[in-house]
Amino acid sequence: xxxxxxxxxxxxxxxxxxxxxxxxxxxxxxxxxxxxxxxxxxxxxxxxxxxxxxxxxxxxxxxxxxxxxxxxxxxxxxxxxxxxxxxxxxxxxxxxxxxxxxxxxxxxxxxxxxxxxxxxxxxxxxxxxxxxxxxxxxxxxxxx
Amino acid sequence: xxxxxxxxxxxxxxxxxxxxxxxxxxxxxxxxxxxxxxxxxxxxxxxxxxxxxxxxxxxxxxxxxxxxxxxxxxxxxxxxxxxxxxxxxxxxxxxxxxxxxxxxxxxxxxxxxxxxxxxxxxxxxxxxxxxxxxxxxxxxxxxx
Numbered sequence: 001x002x003x004x005x006x007x008x009x010x011x012x013x014x015x016x017x018x019x020x021x022x023x024x025x026x027x028x029x030x031x032x033x034x035x036x037x038x039x040x041x042x043x044x045x046x047x048x049x050x051x052x053x054x055x056x057x058x059x060x061x062x063x064x065x066x067x068x069x070x071x072x073x074x075x076x077x078x079x080x081x082x083x084x085x086x087x088x089x090x091x092x093x094x095x096x097x098x099x100x101x102x103x104x105x106x107x108x109x110x111x112x113x114x115x116x117x118x119x120x121x122x123x124x125x126x127x128x129x130x131x132x133x134x135x136x137x138x139x140x141x142x143x144x
Numbered sequence: 145x146x147x148x149x150x151x152x153x154x155x156x157x158x159x160x161x162x163x164x165x166x167x168x169x170x171x172x173x174x175x176x177x178x179x180x181x182x183x184x185x186x187x188x189x190x191x192x193x194x195x196x197x198x199x200x201x202x203x204x205x206x207x208x209x210x211x212x213x214x215x216x217x218x219x220x221x222x223x224x225x226x227x228x229x230x231x232x233x234x235x236x237x238x239x240x241x242x243x244x245x246x247x248x249x250x251x252x253x254x255x256x257x258x259x260x261x262x263x264x265x266x267x268x269x270x271x272x273x274x275x276x277x278x279x280x281x282x283x284x285x286x287x288x
Contacts, residue, residue, distance in 0.1 A: 046260055063216055065216075115188035116202045
């Protein structure tokens with residue numbers, strides 16, 4: 001009996017050491033494809049002149065991918081990803097830079113961000129009273 | 145007076161030849177950046193296992209840019225853009241290939257497409273009863 005128990009323990013240990021890394025990988029990623037070894041971070045951003053995205057034709061649109069590396073048609077993808085990362089992906093946490101000087105002229109621009117940030121869906125819309133105000137939020141994220 | 149008129153005409157012509165190209169560019173595009181010389185076509189596509197995008201964690205996400213050239217993290221961006229173009233950008237117009245053999249096993253996958261197609265906003269969601277059914281729609285658009 002004691003011998004059997006020892007064998008069982010040895011077998012369990014062997015199984016754990018062989019299957020352990022596989023089980024770990026399977027838990028971390030639901031899909032076994034290489035593309036899903038990281039949580040996706042793919043966004044599309046639009047910019048239009050007006051108050052609400054629903055009423056405005058998007059004049060510009062860019063894509064931004066932040067995993068595994070920064071890429072996309074965003075003119076400064078790496079900086080934009082760094083900014084998003086610094087904000088923990090929370091676009092509402094982005095604040096206006098202190099010292100930005102903008103007029104109060106009302107010529108609204110609306111920015112949308114849609115897609116996925118680190119595996120979580122993003123659907124964001126923000127209206128700025130003018131282009132300068134938009135530029136005062138973040139550094140390069142909205143500069144497209 | 146005649147001389148003055150000649151001078152004025154010469155000046156006008158010079159001004160036109162110098163400012164002409166600039167004015168032309170400004171008329172063609174509300175914004176003077178080169179990126180807005182064409183209508184934007186930038187999309188982000190996600191895939192999740194479940195019935196509704198609102199309830200499902202996106203397991204994969206890719207970006208797809210179709211203007212000015214096909215690019216993005218979509219594995220076959222050029223083909224995907226060609227398919228979208230053939231469908232006139234109408235994702236609902238995509239139909240299942242005849243001859244695709246799929247089981248009726250119910251293991252739903254949900255695909256979303258968001259962003260801009262030729263300057264128009266796109267917000268699309270479609271649920272397929274299983275992966276095979278998803279693959280039967282289009283050729284490479286949903287193959288990511």
